[in-house]
Amino acid sequence: MAELYDLTIVGGGPAGLYTAFYAGLRNMKTKIIEYQSNLGGKVLLYPEKMIWDVGGQPPTLGERFGKQLIEQGLTFDPTVCLDTKVERIEKDEHGSFVLLTNNGEKHFSKTVVMANGGGIISPLRLELEGAEKYEMANLHYTVQSLNRFRDKTVLISGGGNAAVDWAVELLPIAKKVIVIYRKDTLSAHEAQVEQLKESNAELLLNTTIETLVSNQEKTAIEEVVLQVEHTGGNVSLKVDEVLINHGYNRDISLEFPQALQPELVDDYYFKGDSTGKTSQPGIFAAGDILTFEGKVNLLVGAFQDAVNAVNQAKQYIDPKADKFGMVSSHNETFVERNRKMISKLLEQEHEYQQSSVTNK
CATH class of the missing domain: 3.50.50.60 (FAD/NAD(P)-binding domain)
Structure with missing residues (x-):
C-alpha cells in the first residue's frame, strides 16, 4: 500500500497553500495535489494586479503575493503532486480515503481538505x-x-x-x-x-x-x-x-461513491459550516469551494477556512488533540527559524550602517 498521509489537500491555490502551512504547524503529514503545472491558483492569473485586502499585508502585486503564498505553504515541506487531477475519492477497508487520479495513481489519506476553489478553470x-x-x-x-x-x-x-x-x-x-x-x-x-x-x-x-x-x-x-x-x-x-x-470553463468531474458524496450547493460547492466540516466526516473544505452562512469570499476568508479545516481534521484523527494550534509567536517550531532570520536581519542592518558611514 502507498504511503498514508494525515491530510491530503485537493488544490494548490491560496486556500490549499495556507491549509498546508497550518497543517505543518500542527505536525500533520501533508500532501497537496494540484492539477496545474504550478502552485498559486487564480492569483497567478492576475500577476500585475495590486492586492490590498489582506490584513497586515501592504499592497502587493499578484505575482509577488502568489510567490509569498507558495513559499509559506511549503514551509513544512509537504509532498506536492503537480499536473495531477483528482478524479474520484473513495474509502478503503481500513477507513482511509483513497484519491484516484488521472495518471492512474492512488493516494491514501486519513483526512481530506477540498480546496479546489472554482474548479479547474480555463478561459472561454x-x-x-x-x-x-x-x-x-x-x-x-x-x-x-x-x-x-x-x-x-x-x-x-x-x-x-x-x-x-x-x-x-x-x-x-x-x-x-x-x-x-x-x-x-x-x-x-x-x-x-x-x-x-x-x-x-x-x-x-x-x-x-x-x-x-x-x-x-x-x-x-x-x-x-x-x-x-x-x-x-x-x-x-x-x-x-x-x-x-x-468567463471560464469549470471542470466539475470529481466523483464520490453515493455513500461518500458530501452535500452540494448548485451541484458543485460543498455545503458546510464555519468550522470547515462538510456533511461527510473526514472530508473538510476551505476557500471558494466551501459555502455556509456568513461566508467571506475573500482571501482572508480562505485563510480562516484553512485554519478551521485543519483543526477539525486534527481532531478527527485524534479526538484528544488540542482544538487549536499554538500561535507562531509561542510555537517552538519557529524558535530556530526565528533565530536565523533575526540574525540575518541584524547582519544586513549592520552592513547597511557600515556602508552609510563609508559613503559619507
Whole structure:
C-alpha cells in the first residue's frame, strides 16, 4: 500500500497553500495535489494586479503575493503532486480515503481538505474559426504584463469584473481602450463600471466580434469587424491588441461513491459550516469551494477556512488533540527559524550602517 498521509489537500491555490502551512504547524503529514503545472491558483492569473485586502499585508502585486503564498505553504515541506487531477475519492477497508487520479495513481489519506476553489478553470475561447492562430501574437485571455499594452489601441471584449477591471487598469497605459459587450448593461461591480464610464474609454454595448482581420503577413490581428445588434450593421476598428474576458470553463468531474458524496450547493460547492466540516466526516473544505452562512469570499476568508479545516481534521484523527494550534509567536517550531532570520536581519542592518558611514 502507498504511503498514508494525515491530510491530503485537493488544490494548490491560496486556500490549499495556507491549509498546508497550518497543517505543518500542527505536525500533520501533508500532501497537496494540484492539477496545474504550478502552485498559486487564480492569483497567478492576475500577476500585475495590486492586492490590498489582506490584513497586515501592504499592497502587493499578484505575482509577488502568489510567490509569498507558495513559499509559506511549503514551509513544512509537504509532498506536492503537480499536473495531477483528482478524479474520484473513495474509502478503503481500513477507513482511509483513497484519491484516484488521472495518471492512474492512488493516494491514501486519513483526512481530506477540498480546496479546489472554482474548479479547474480555463478561459472561454473566442468562438471564431482561426482565432487560435493569433494567441501567440496579439489575442489574449489574461494580462501577464501591462507594459505589453503601452501606447496601443486595445479592444476588450466582455462586461464582467475581469473585463472592466483590466479596462480600468489599462486606461493610463494604453493609447486607447475600447470595451465591447454583447448585452445592454455591464455586469461588473458598479464602482468599476462608473469609473470606466467616467473615463475616456470607448464603450460599445450590444456588440460582438464578427471577424478578425489579419495583417499582410497573416501573423497578427490588424482589424476587428464588430456586429452591432441594434443597427444590424458592422463596424470595423483598427486595433493593436485584443483581450477576451468571456468567463471560464469549470471542470466539475470529481466523483464520490453515493455513500461518500458530501452535500452540494448548485451541484458543485460543498455545503458546510464555519468550522470547515462538510456533511461527510473526514472530508473538510476551505476557500471558494466551501459555502455556509456568513461566508467571506475573500482571501482572508480562505485563510480562516484553512485554519478551521485543519483543526477539525486534527481532531478527527485524534479526538484528544488540542482544538487549536499554538500561535507562531509561542510555537517552538519557529524558535530556530526565528533565530536565523533575526540574525540575518541584524547582519544586513549592520552592513547597511557600515556602508552609510563609508559613503559619507
